Amino acid sequence: MYKEKLKSIRDEKEITQEIIAKHLGIHKGLYSQYETEYSIIPLKHLITICDYFKVSMDYILNFSQTNNYNKLNMEMNKTKTGTRLKEFRKSQKLTQEKLAEILNTTHSVIADYERGRYLIATPFLYTICKNYHISADYMLGFKD
Numbered sequence: 001m002y003k004e005k006l007k008s009i010r011d012e013k014e015i016t017q018e019i020i021a022k023h024l025g026i027h028k029g030l031y032s033q034y035e036t037e038y039s040i041i042p043l044k045h046l047i048t049i050c051d052y053f054k055v056s057m058d059y060i061l062n063f064s065q066t067n068n069y070n071k072l073n074m075e076m077n078k079t080k081t082g083t084r085l086k087e088f089r090k091s092q093k094l095t096q097e098k099l100a101e102i103l104n105t106t107h108s109v110i111a112d113y114e115r116g117r118y119l120i121a122t123p124f125l126y127t128i129c130k131n132y133h134i135s136a137d138y139m140l141g142f143k144d
Contacts (some may be wrong), residue, residue, distance in 0.1 A: 001021040001037060001061065001062075001122075001123075001126055002037070002041070002046070002060050002061055002062070003035055003037045003138055004060075004062070005055075005060045005062060006034065006035045006041075006049070006060070007035055008052075009053050009055060009060070010035075013053060017031050017032055017035065020049065023031070023047070023048070023052055024045050024048055026045070027095060035082070037085065040121075040122050040123060041122060042122065042124045043075060043076075043119050043120065043121065043125065043140075044119065045120060046060065046138070047076055049088070050069070054067075054069045055067050055069050056068045056069045056137050056142070057136040057137045057140060057142060058129075058135050058137050061126060061129065061132070061136050063129060063130070063135065063136060064135075068137065068143070075141075076140075077140075077141045078114035078116040078117070078118065079118070079119050080114035080116075080140075080141035081098050081113070081119060081120055081139060081140050081141055082113055082115055082117075082142075083112045083114075083116075084138065084139050084141060085110075085113055085114055085120060085128075086137065088128065088134060089110075089114075095108040096111055096114070102127075102131075103124045103127060103128075105124065122140075125139060125140070
């Protein structure tokens with residue numbers, strides 16, 4: 001998903017895992033687990049890393065080989081993400097139940113994402129974007 005990019009970007013910038021972990025406010029061991037995908041990195045940390053290294057979400061998730069980072073729009077917005085998730089779902093003629101089934105979750109989780117109560121989980125965002133060829137930067141409201 002993102003482990004190759006996380007490591008290569010960090011190595012390219014000659015930044016240690018300790019420095020990134022400190023920037024995220026976590027222990028180095030946890031960051032190491034993110035970089036190896038032993039633990040799934042929460043979207044809020046992935047966004048912080050994108051901003052820190054000035055790379056787009058699509059680039060870090062390997063959806064694009066071109067880095068289209070836009071500092072002005074790199075802000076977490078659960079409501080905008082929820083709206084875009086709902087628009088996507090409707091454009092694909094999927095019910096909340098069907099999308100939940102595809103993502104192996106519950107209808108109420110999808111409803112909470114769409115209402116902007118919670119930010120979508122990293123694996124769910126990745127699955128949607130990869131399977132439906134949608135920009136993660138767009139889904140998160142970083143670009144129009």
